[in-house]
Amino acid sequence: MANRTPRRQFHLNNRDMKQSVILYPSAGIGHVIPMAELAKVFINHGFDVTMVIVPPFSGQFKRVAAATPSISFHVLPPDVPPPSMSSRRTSHHLTTSPAPAPASTVTLHAEDPATHLHSLVIDMFCADAIDVAARLGVPVYTFALSSASALAVLTQIPALLATSQTGLKELGDRPLEFLGVPPMPASHLIAELLEHPEEELCKTMASIFRRGMDTRGVLVNTFQSLEIRALQALSDPQCVLGKVLPPIYCVGPLVGNSARDPRARADERHECLRWLDAQPERSVVFLCFGSMGVFSQEQLKEIATGLDMSGHRFLWVVRRPASSIYDPKRFLGQQPKLDLDAVLPEGFLERARGRGLVVRSWAPQVEVLQHPATGSFATHCGWNSMLEGVMAGVPMLCWQLYAEQKMNKVFMTQDMGVGVEMEGYQTGFVKAEVVEGKVGLVITQIFCVFKKKKAGDGI
Known part of the structure; x- marks a missing residue:
């Protein structure tokens, strides 16, 4: 058991021959970005890195590619069947990802006499690529983009499903x-895993999580002091009876560097950063719900009303209302520019002028969170965003939307103590009064703590 302790670090052995690594994330910018941060770790150890990108989401990685020119990107050809879209199934586009697609890329690197292919690192949703690497004799590692806590639950789920007759x-x-992990409400598990165990997507998801743990090791974007209980569980023989789990390597926190380029002109910074410069320290709540976080127009108006009533400063990233988070036009950049006046309450933008700023679609999240004016973070509880909030030291308002985010909410509020829950998410609608109350609670408390610390009184 000593050789599987979570304290073990992921070391790379240098050889005389130039070594390379292939990274294979599944579709979606939330998968590509942390994989790109992992690529930087390999590059810093002297490795060449190639990342395989799945269409039709290849346009999403352009900003990542521009920021990391040392990574080689290999976009799969358009004749490769793209992942399916489904308004009903949260993870359907991931579970149907063309896993054998990187075979030619792996083969090319494996047969290149000038390099030594060290390994293939796969997203857990690309588990079928394990077979490709096995045929070529290439070591495979899994990169788990979720928390170690979620990983601990998901590795124990298949055994639970095997004993279920009706579904969870x-x-x-x-x-x-x-x-x-803390006790987990059954309703907070990934939606597909709640279906009848014989339902096809439920079986597929369970198989993915089972297969993802069949590699030489699992790299997790976390650090030990944040999730010590879960990491200990993953090294415990009782975690999955009858199965020896691979070594778990903590490689996080993989959070983008927001350090400002000293050569950059002031007017080159995003408008929201310039607006934050003019706000008092720890006074602004930042609302941002991920690349796929969309709300109905009714919910957007309710959020706006709550912010209006709170009287507190805010920075809010608003995305176009959509019937589905998997609206293909959103991914392919085919939607017209969002008209904020059309989706927000009448007069809201004028009333909020000076106190609040609404930004369309995107903001530099890491830079915003690390800005001195940011006091709290309303988030969808995606693991990448949650880590960025932790590293910035801001308390979070948990408004989980899909996938494993409800599970993350449990970890954040009950285990880690870094967030509070936004009541109403269970019914799919959070009322303005809740937004007002939670924003006021967190901003007031953090501002009082900040003032005490600044006065030297301690906490």
Whole structure:
């Protein structure tokens, strides 16, 4: 058991021959960005890195590619069947990803006499690529983009499903006990895993999580002091009875560097950063819900009303209302420019002038979170965003939307103590009064703590 302790670090052995690594993320910018941060770690160790990109999402990585020219990007040809879109299935586009697609890329690197292919690092949703690498004799590692806590739950799920006759949805909010994490309401598991165990997508998802743990090791974007219980559970023989899990390597926090280029002109910074410069320290709540976080127009108006009533400063990233987070036009950049006046309450932007700023679609999140004026963060509880909030030291308002985010909310509020819950997410609608109250609670508390620390009184 000593050789599988979470304290073990992921070391790379240098050889005389130039070594290379292939990284294979699944579709979506939330998968590509952390994989690009992992690529920087390999590059810093002297490795050449090639990242395989799945269409039709290849346009999303252009900003990543521009920021990391040392990574070689290999975009799969358009004749490769793209991942499916589904308004009903949260993870359908991931589970149907063309996993064998990087075979030619792996083969090319494996047969190049000038380099030594050290390994293939796959996203867990690309687990079928394990077979490709096995045929070529290439070592494979899994990169888990979720938390170690979520990984601990997901590795224990297949055994639970094997004993279920009706599906976990029947349990409602009944808490389930998993090694290494707080009690988890059954309703907070990934939606596909709540279906009947014989339902095709449920079986596929369970198989993915099972296969993803069949590699030489699992790299997790976390650090030990944040998730010590979960990491200990993953090295415990009782975690999955009858199965020896691979070594777990903490490679995080993989958070983008927001350090400002001293050569950059002031007017080259994003408008929201210039606006933050004029705000008092720790006074602004930042609302941003990920690349796929969309709300109905009714919910957008309710958020705006809550912010209006709170009287607190805010920076809010608003995306176009959509019937589905998988609206293909959103991914392919085919939507017209968002008309804020059309989706927000009448007069809201004028009333908020000076106190609040609404930004369309995107903001430099890491830079915003690390700005001195930012006091709290309303987030969808995606793991990347949660880590960025932790590293910036801002408390979070948890408004989870899909995938494993409800699970993350449990970890954040009950285990890590870094966030508070926005009531109403269970029904799919958070009222203005809740937004007002939670924003006021967190901003007031953090501002009081900040003033005490600044006065030298301690906490």
